[in-house]
Amino acid sequence: MSELLIKNGIVYDPLNDICGEKKDIFVRDGKIVEEVKKPEILDVNGLLVLPGGVEGHAHLSGSKVNAGRLMRPEDGRRGLRRKTAITMPESGYSVINVYGEGYRYARMGYTTMVEAAMPILTAIHTHEELRDIPILDKLSMTLFGFNWFVMDYIRKGEMDKLAAYVAWALKISKGYGIKIVNPSGGENWKWGKNVSSIDEPNISFGVSAREILSSLMEVNEILDLPHPIHVHCNRLGQPGNYDIAIDTMKISSGFETKREREPLHVTHIMFSSYGGEKWKDFESKTDEVTKEVNSNKNASIDLGQLMFGDTTTMTADGALEFALCKLTGSKWSNSDTEMETGGGITPQIYSPSMPINAIQWAIGLESALLVKNPYQVWLTTDHPNGAPFTTYPEVISLLMSKDRRKKEIERVNKVVQKRAILSSLDREYGWNEIATITRASQAKAYQLNDKGHIGVGADADIAVFNINPEEVDPSKDYEEVERAFSATKYTIKGGEIVVRDGEIVKVFPGKTLWTNAEFDGYYELIEDDLKDWFSKYYTVSLSNYGVSDVYLTNPEVIKTNPKIGGRIEVPAE
Amino acid sequence: MIIEDVICPFCGSLCDDLTVEVKDNEIAGIENACKLGYSKMMGYEHDRYERPLKRVGDEFKEISYEESIEEAAKILYNAKSPLLYGWASTSCEAIERGIELAVKIGGVIDQTATVCHGPTVLGTQEVGKPSCTLGEVKNRADLVIYWGCNPFHAHPRHAERYSTFTKGYFTKKGRTDRKIVLVDIRKTDTEGICDRFIQIEPGSDYKILTSLIAIVMGKEESIPEEIGGVKKEELLGLAEEMKHANFGMVFFGMGVTMTGPKYKNIAALERLVRELNRHTKFSLMPMRGHYNVAGAGAVFTWRTGFPYAVDFRRGYPYYNPGETTSNDLLTREEVDAMLVVASDPGAHFVNSSVRRMAKIPLIVMDPHPSATSELADLIIPTAISGVEMDGTAYRMDDVPIRFKKLIDSKFKSDFEIIGDIIEKIEKRGVKD
Amino acid sequence: MKREVKLITGRTLDQGIFIEHKHSDEYLNAAAICRINPKLMKEIGVDEGGGVKVITDVADVVVRAVGDDNIGEEMIFVPMGPWANFVLGIDVGMAGMPSFKGVNAKIESTDEKTPKMEELMKRYMI
Known part of the structure; x- marks a missing residue:
């Protein structure tokens, strides 16, 4: 039995309505409890205490990420850090x-992560890397946006089979929820093409993005999945795409869900809030996009904030990466995955003097500042697409300080003052709102009841930052804020101190969470179809497909309550 | 007992449709395997090292397993520049431990890509790799080019399962829905399955590839009438076919990675494929040799950031092919002890490297005698992955597949042995 | 008579089949050979199965001639393995990849015997 008492911290815990109270936190055996007997005492008098951070969308493991590492030894050579007695060396x-x-996440006070894109065919790879990522608890989102089974069931109108397939695919890939990237359009990219709207049917299956989105949103509800459908919009990264983001969100408006979260999440909104017809007249359309978010309780967003510097873009939206590499001339890898998905990678240098990059940078911040309800926003950089996740402290300081933004706006290309609205926004985030968009929003959106808060019964994932929120004015002392969020005083994961004064002091594997949404007879419903297509079109045997438990560290299954199968009659074919 | 959907642990095609009959813990029959896979899996029992062996003078002396681990740990711990080499014919799980060992002893770890598709890695680091999984080829490809590779000999079932004869969703008629082209310096047996053979002069790949790039870019006037032994007309025709394919594919092998300017060939090929994507869909794929060489690259990359030739002597990963690659390290006589796992560099490295291997303490982990074991100071017998041990391997298109254990073995696996060595090293303390 | 050729090494089916039987006669027959155009065999005066000495800047090795019409007259093909690699060296200009194909070599007919694998490896230990 290990006990911990974190004394006299200034606690922000939005999900429990605790907003800057001086408070003791008690920990026993990895959980927050009401009292302890003989604890190790950490007196953190006056320091900021938050629940452990939850990364809601990042590309951290699997074939695409690894192809990025392979392609970029020059990036690998940055961030080298020697081994210590307890840690392995770092690179990249x-x-x-x-x-x-x-x-790096642990040093920043993060304790849970979501891998945003997992192909089923290579899910073993995703989980092998997750198994190797130390400390953090892990979830991964399975890709469905242009999966052949999905498109085939939709074109035949077989919703029950679609639900069964999704439940099976989540189980076999050990995925947490439904990820949709460039719905319908991704299949066209396999012929070197794309779709231009959410209503355009694709070449080979004749289904549109709208059909895929609304069908999978319905299946998400039928299967009672914890997370919304998680959508990377069509025409992402292209001028004039903001109306697609709005149309995509509108698909969810009025939709009824039993879960206490939005039914649809539009991810890395920055890349989908573009106005103009060409790069020449490119502008921010954050005002229009956030108007939809503010009027639609059924949609949430994450930022996909862009920060200046050299990064690597990677997505299952292969067409986008090819378009980018044609613009920059930089190296480019593509990885189409049979029957299921695709992927592309190309490096990008975002420069403050480049008009497009300056506007992109402004859009992310505008999105955070214009959405009224912080529970509808998560802080992300779509790591590593907008920037590496290690830039979060700087993003936080920008959101908390109008002064800092003003200074930055003076530094970047002047176009940002005309084709973006950032300079007109006065809002400054407070500690509680920062705690929301880095922890609570994600925990709620993923329905992780033990995460993102430090009420009794929660996992003892806690971050203590070397800053006194009662003394520091983040609006003025923004550099102090950035410094504090870069490395914690303590990061506590599952009741164990893993970081002390910014250094890793303990290493162990976290948990792997996945969703089991199977229902009576679900496999029988699709068995013949699976056998038929595996024998005809896949290059691996059905029996060799999927991820067994040997790949998971401390697996934890989220069992859902599907409203199909044993509960309702499945219509005969 | 009949075991179905067995994974073949021979080449990078990683066929997963074998049927194996096991009787009394012995393999009694195999269906669907090619000659390579069949001989490896059926021949698992021949010539096994029964016990660990230690060289004493000109003789090998049997020692206990425990002694062999102690001896291996001692050699590796005391070395200043140990090289851990091989890894392409074992499980990802064993490779993961190999990297851990390399970090703990502050050594260099390298894998067989260093003498096969290392140049493909370097080309990719310059240009990028537009690729896909093999099922994309099966379902879509209407033009397949084998360039400097000989699947008939090296990947006998590749054409049947993935690239030539197979039928797919958009290629319902299989072979007749595809055009197959061979580009090579000699008429190999692969030519027999091709529609067309383009014979090029040895070492002229780069010239021809860059000419094709120029043609695809619409600059055909810059090309001479003949290049690398090929008529301009023929290249114009090939470029036209490439541009007008619905889904084109190039498979390439050692004929491209090992000749002329080597990695520059690959960079040119990747540039050509990239250029073709302005016109249609085109991809390429290296024909990987060992069944898990792709897995070795994958594990190296996610654990260290770099795919091969990773040097931990500084405590962090340092990667510089040409300097930290095995043959260079050995030839420069920097390596002062070597561990070889599931590989035979004694047969496949160059003379100056093998000469160095013969001089230094050499530990070999292998089920069978090899050219390397002739030079070894310590031999630790292992179970055969894919026959006697399960684990993960990556196909040539980076698709991971879990391979099976078919029979029980009295031998320890690479995974277990490396784990035991690490334990001994840890007792000595992690080297700074 | 010595004749200049380009030495090509590479995989073959038989070399692969016997790759884990390196002490066997089958492996010797699969790998300690040199595929060579019959015209070139005539030119250097070697019969089918006769000894060919392959000489490079690095070393020389004796392998057996196997006539092959599909090999050009300017090259020879030796399967990858101990014999081929005995005469190969590193390529300092090419980022870690030794020269395995297109290597400058000379060949001549010889009465010397092809060394067995273990005999060949002993040469490294001197």
């Missing part, structure tokens, strides 16, 4: 080795 700045990923 935007494409980081597995150890660096775990240690």
Whole structure:
């Protein structure tokens, strides 16, 4: 039995309505409890205490991330850190080795991560890397946006089979929820093409993005999945795409869900809030996009904030990466995955003097500042697409300080004052709102009841920052804020101190969470279809497909309550 | 007992449709395997090292397993520049431990890509790799080019399962839905399955590839009438076919990575494929040799940031092919002890490297005698992964597949042995 | 008579089949050979199965001639393995990849015997 008492911290715990109270926190055996007997005492008098951070969307493990590392030894050579008696060496700045990923999040007070894109065919790879990422608890989102089974069931109108397939695919990939990237359009990219709207049917299956989105949102509800459908919009990264983001969000408006979270999440909104017709007249359309968020309780967003510097872009949206590499001339890898998904990678240098990059930078911040309800926003950089996750402290300081933004706006290309609205926004985030968009929003959106808060019964994942929120004015002392969020005084994971004074002091594997949404007879429903297509079109045998438990560290299954199968009659074919 | 959907632990095709009959813990029959896979899996029992062996003078003396681990740990711990080499024919799980060992002893770890597709890695680090999984080829490809590779000999079932004869969703007629082209310096047996053979002069790949790039970019006037032994007309025709394919694919092998300017060939090939994507869909794929060489690259990359030739002598990963690659380290006589796992560099490294291997303490982990074990100071017998041990391997298209254990073995696996060595090293304390 | 050729090494089916039987006669027959155009065999005066000495800047090794019409007259093909690699060296200009194909070599007919694998490896220990 190990006990911990964190004394006299200034606690922000939005999900429990605790907002800057001086408070003791008690920990026993990895959980927050009401009292302890003989604890180790950490007197953190006056320091900021938050629940452990929850990364809601990042690309950290699997074939695409690894292809990025492979392609970029020049990035690998940045961020080198020697081994210690307990840690493995780190490498990489935007494409980081597995150890660096775990240690760097932990140093910043993060204790849970979501891998945002997992192909089923290579899910073993995703989980092998997750197994190697130390300290953090891990979830991964399974890709469905242009999966052949999904498109085939949709074109045949077989919702029950679609639900069964999704439940099976989540189980076999050990995934947490439904990720949708460039719905319908991704299949066209396999012929070197794309779709231009959410209503355009694709070449080979004749289904549109709208059909895929609404069908999977319905299946998400039928299967009672904990997380919304998690959507990377069509035409992402192209001028004039903001209306697609709005149309995508509108699909959820009025939709009824039993879960206490939005039914639809639009991810890295920065890349989908573009106005103009070409790069020449490129502008921010954050005002229009956030108007939709503010009027639609059924949609949430994450920022996909861009920060200046050299990074690596990577996505299952292969067409986008090819378009980018044609713009920059930089190296480019593509990885189409049979029957399921795709992927592309190309490095990017975001420069403050480049008009496009300056506007992109402004859009992310505008999105955070214009959405009224912080529970509808998560802080992300879509790591590593907008920037590495290690830039979060700087982003936080920008959101908390109008002064800092003003200074930055003076430094970047002047176009930002005309084609973006950032300079007109006065809002400054407070500690509680920062705690929300880095922890509570994600925990709620993923329905992680033991995460993102430090009420009794929660996992004892806690971050103590070397800053006194009662003394520091983040609006003025923004550099202090950035410094404090860069390395914790303590990071506590599952009741164990893993970081002390910014250094890793303990290493162990975290948990792997996945969702089991199977229902009576679900496999029988699709068995013949699976056998048929595996024998005809896949290059691996059905029996060799999928991830067994040997790949998971401390697996934890989220069992859902599907409203199908044993509960309702499945219509005969 | 019949075991179905067995994974073949021979080449990078990683066929997973074998049927194996096991009787009394012995393999009694195999269906669907090619000659390579069949001989490896059926021949698992021949010539096994029964016990660990230690060289004493000109003789090998049997020692206990425990003694062999102690001896291996001692050699590796005391070395200043130990090299851990091999890894392409074992499980990812064993490779993971190999990297841990390299970090703990502050050594260099390298894998067989260093003498096969290392240049493909370097080309990719310059240009990028537009690729796909093999099922994309099966379902879509209407033009397949084998360039400097000989699947008939090196990947006998590749054409049947993935690239030539197979039928797919958009290629319902299989072979007749595809055009197959061979580019090579000699008429190999692969030519027999191709529609067309383009014979090029040895070492002229780079010239021809860059000419094709120029043609695809619409600059055909800059190309001479003949290049690398090929008529301009023929190249124009090939470029036209490439541009008008619905889904084109190039498979390439050692014929491209090992000749002329080596990695520059690959960079040119990747540039060509990239350029073709302005016109249609085109991909490429290296024909990986060992069944898990792709897995070795993958594990190296996610654990260290770099795919091969990773030097931990500084405490952090340092990667510089040409300097930290095995043959260079050995030839420069920097390596002062070597561990070889599931590989035979004694047969496949160059003369100056093998000469160094013969001089230094050499530990070999292998089920069978090899050219390397002729030079060894310590031999630790192992179980055969894919026959006697399960684990993960990556196919040539980076698709991971879990391979099976078919029979029980009295031998320890690479995974267990490396784990035991690490334990001994840890007792001595992690080297700074 | 010595004749200049380009030495190409590489995989073959038989070399692969016997790769884990390196002490066997089958492996010797699969790997200690040199595929060579019959015209070139005539030119250097070697019969099918006769000894060919392959000489490079690095070393020389004796392998057996196997006539092959599909090999050009300017090259020879030796399967990858101990014999081929005995005469190969590193390529300092090429980032870690030794020269395994297109290597400058000379060949001549010889009465010397092809060394067995273990005999060949002993040469490294001197």
